[in-house]
Amino acid sequence: MNKYIEEMGKKAKIASQKLLTLDTKIKNNALRAIADEIIEKKEEIKAANKIDLENGKKAGLSFALLDRMELTDARIEGMAQSLREIAAFNDPIGEILTGWNHKNGMSIAKKRVPLGVIGMIYESRPNVTIDAAGLCLKSSNAVILRGSENAINSNIYLSRLFSEVGKKVGIPENSVQLIEKPERELVKEMITLNEYIDVLIPRGGKGLKKFMIENATIPVIETGAGVCHVFVDESADIEMALPIIENAKTQRPSTCNSIETVLVHKNIASEILPKLTDMLIKDKVELRYSKEALEIVGNRSDVKLAQDEDFGAEYLDMVMSLKLVDNVEEAICYINEHGTHHSDSIITKNIQNAEKFLNEVDSAAVYLNASTRFSDGGEFGFGGEIGISTQKLHARGPMGVRELTTTKYVIRGNGQIRE
Structure with a gap:
């Protein structure tokens, strides 16, 4: 010793x-x-x-x-x-x-x-x-x-x-x-x-x-380890979802409660992805999309094709991956498999989907219609952590x-x- x-x-x-x-x-x-x-x-x-x-x-x-x-x-x-x-x-x-x-x-x-x-x-x-x-x-x-x-x-x-x-x-x-x-x-x-x-x-x-x-x-x-997610459900208010995602990724990307991956319900993808992509590119976020998501935004030169290792990666930087899912069940399974049980959020108007996500995502903090950046001792009223x-x-x-x-x-x- x-x-x-x-x-x-x-x-x-x-x-x-x-x-x-x-x-x-x-x-x-x-x-x-x-x-x-x-x-x-x-x-x-x-x-x-x-x-x-x-x-x-x-x-x-x-x-x-x-x-x-x-x-x-x-x-x-x-x-x-x-x-x-x-x-x-x-x-x-x-x-x-x-x-x-x-x-x-x-x-x-x-x-x-x-x-x-x-x-x-x-x-x-x-x-x-x-x-x-x-x-x-x-x-x-x-x-x-x-x-x-x-x-x-x-x-x-x-x-x-x-x-x-x-x-x-x-x-x-x-x-x-x-x-x-x-x-x-x-x-x-x-x-x-x-x-x-x-x-x-x-x-x-x-x-x-x-x-x-x-x-x-x-x-x-x-x-500490924070591979955090936002899931945009089919019934999500897009005007609410966009600033939540922007805040959760860009407000301070080097922290463990910033998001690394966005999951988007396939039925809302064509509506939200063009706006989301333009917003994050403007914010200078490096985007890595799944093949299906990339096809929706038109195989843009400023968006990369995500590799398998991007899903579950902790970037702690201005980098974000995105993939499409079929339903809330798939989103929950994905988060429980690829996350670090830290902080994850669902954007939805559907009460049943909200409660299912909040009950079944196996993370220390789960959010409904809010940014994961609030996972913090100071924000929770602890004075620090x-x-x-x-x-x-x-x-x-x-x-x-x-x-x-x-x-x-x-x-x-x-x-x-x-x-």
Whole structure:
């Protein structure tokens, strides 16, 4: 075991014990103070981020990765606002979920408690450093962060700012730690640190997910991979469908809740496809259509023929595939087979088809007549998120402070023994 990682684990475990008794006021004061410091140090944050962006451009990173990495004034202000919102939430720790009395007189209560030590691995987006640290602090969890090496300067600045301000306000030392060394072998060491880390939360694409499944020896909450869809049903209002698709694809294409594929009912295809194609070409989206869809728009030179690998691809870029389906049943089967159980939407006026889609699509978030871009902790009122869980155990969908807790039973007696 690498001593650098092992020491971080030991320190995190000690911090997690101290966090158990930390007063809510101290946590909230720290979150507000850190938010203020983020605004105060906005230019320094951007300076650190600029180094990462310049290095990324030299390394030939894609537009999508550079966009995810960039910290603009608005995104920095968003980080601070997120911490203020988290501070305003009720503290989940210690909440009694239910309770009853045993026939022998004992009282039994189910109580909300922290997970303990969280190992967080994330790609590209440095704002996750603040979101994850803030949510973990509010839920009284210690956290070990491992961000992308492409954003190392941004992540180091933000994690140190969080820890330094937090320490002044009374947050236990080492509650938030960042792996500052870039060696990839350290990730493999981190995800086998069973003695100290209780839960791993990877936030990234299919490659990270596959790596975690094959190598982690600690329980994993899968998040991040987003192959999202919009299905335009036969009865859809086209004037509603067009801006929803445009928003879901172009508003911020590098995020996991942007759509990658549009499914169109064959009976409405000739009506919507010309308008949809013109709109997205104007938006500079690279379009990849199935053979049947391409025939309807006239085999245009600015639309490519989709290949098999385009269906199920996570582009995270201004690229979108489209295919025709015969009915809502085919759309549901396609999404369940090719999606990542993240976020999917149906555009329809048909109540039966809407309910069928919402009930049978096996995703963490399903939408009727709305953009998938709302799958976000901030939009759901959580103040932020540590990730969007695409698995089924414990937590699913955007993960806020409550999803970073577990429960235990507290039983109080006065001498009872079992006969």
